[in-house]
Amino acid sequence: MKIKVKKLVCPSCGADLRCECEKLSCAYCGYEEQVSLQPAMPRYVPVYQVEPKSEAKEYHCISCGASFSTDSVATLCPYCETALIGEFINALQPYSLIPFTMCAKEAKRRIKKHIRSLWFAPDDFIKDYRKHKEIQPYYYPLWLFNMDVSTEYKGRRGEYYYITKTRYINGKPAQVQERRTRWYPASGIVNQQFYNISVGGYKFASSMLRELQFDLTSCSSVDKKCLSGIETKEFDIGSKEATILAHTSLHSAIRRAIKQDIGGDTQQIISYTPHFYNEEMSYILVPIYHFSVKFKGKEYNYFVNGQSGDVVGERSYSWxxxxxxxxxxxxxxxxxxxxxxxxxxxx
Missing domain, CATH: 1.20.5 (Single alpha-helices involved in coiled-coils or other helix-helix interfaces)
Structure with missing residues (x-):
């Protein structure tokens, strides 16, 4: 699919402008321009099935004339590194994004601190990570869900009681209390409401996105100026798959609620059946820095939350x-x- 692209031109020297922390800047002449973002909270709609388009985008670079394929909305030309901005092609487009509030320099410092703090990491891994690729900013897609859950369960409630036993300690008799449990059948229904359940929408980073938390109150409308120079991805996990992942992520919270409802001193869950309803979904873009280290033939990926600075990633161990x-x-x-x-x- 051929996509019309554009670049933001520096009014001073004609080079491309790139966005970092709500500011457009030119790396050649130092020109800067503030981007004015409008607050826009995630907009939820009833859950319906929407799947990603599988066809690649065909981009034609404005600067060098090269053509290339990509799955990104905004990207750098692989030949001349001009910052190009294309189009969203999926039927559902992001209504809002969380802008970067942490610069790349600080994100790199967080990565350095994180890697150096890793217990049992090989010394060569810690020393050599600086030889690898520069840290890269990304906007990744994130699914958000609201839903109600009604769960019918069967289980057992345990109540403790104690009996006195005689035990010999260092050859001398002593009275000790031993705990026992009386079990009683339990059943019921628990009702819960969940808001802003996050599911990574891009397969490469989906597991890492689940570990990072974002402040949704800082969401802004999607101004394409903010995408310049930042690799921006559309979702490649459809809403049906994302909904299933959201359901799965709630089971630990559902089990906790069941145990609380059973009460007693201890609980056993025999079976439970959750029913999900009033489901709503939203789709936003979130700021992530990506850094990878190739060590002994394997690539280790690290992600920095571009809003909070939290770091997650893989690691190597020194046995x-x-x-x-x-x-x-x-x-x-x-x-x-x-x-x-x-x-x-x-x-």
Whole structure:
């Protein structure tokens, strides 16, 4: 699919302008221009099935004339690195985005601090990460859901009671209390409401997006000026799949509510059936910095929340460090046991 593209031209020197933290700037002459963003909270609609278009976009670079394929809305020309802005092609387009509030320099510092803090990471991994690609800003798609859940369950409520037993400690009889549990059948229905359940809409980063939290009160309308120089993706996970993922993510919260409803001292859940209704969905863009490290033939990906600065990612382990740490712990435990034995605690 051929897409008409544009670039933002610097009025001073004619180079392209790129956006960073709500400001357009030219890397050549230093020209800067503020972007005025309008607040726009996520707009929810009843859940319906919308699937991503699979065809690639065909872009023709305005600067060098090269043609290339991409799945991005905004991207850099792979030949001359001009910042190009294309079009959204999916039937559902993002109503709002969360702008970057953290600059790339600070995001890189967060990555550095995070990698250096990793326990049991190989020394070469920590030293060599700086040799790899520069950190890159992205706008990734994020699904949001609101829904009500009514769950019918069956289980058991346990109540503790205690019996007195005689035990011999160091050869001497002693009375101890042993805990027992009386079980009673339990059943019922719990009703819950959930808001702003997030599901990553881009397969490459979907698992990482689930770990990052965003402040939705800072959402703004989608001004394409904000996309210049920032790789921007459309969703490639459709609303049907995203809804299923949202349902799955709620099961731990549903189980907690069931246990609270059962009451008692302890609980067992035998079965439960959740019913999801009043479902609404929204689709926004969120700011992420991506950084990858290739170490011993494997690529490790790191993501920085462009709003809060939180870092998530994969990691490498040094099994030698783990081995010596386990050896140290075992030696320490052995030393403690030896001292306790000498003091007569096991006589």
């Amino acid at each position: 030698i460090k783990i081995f010596f740490f386990v050896l140290f712990v075992l030696s320490l435990m052995g030393g403690v046991l030896y001292i306790l034995e000498r003091l007569g605690y096991f006589s």
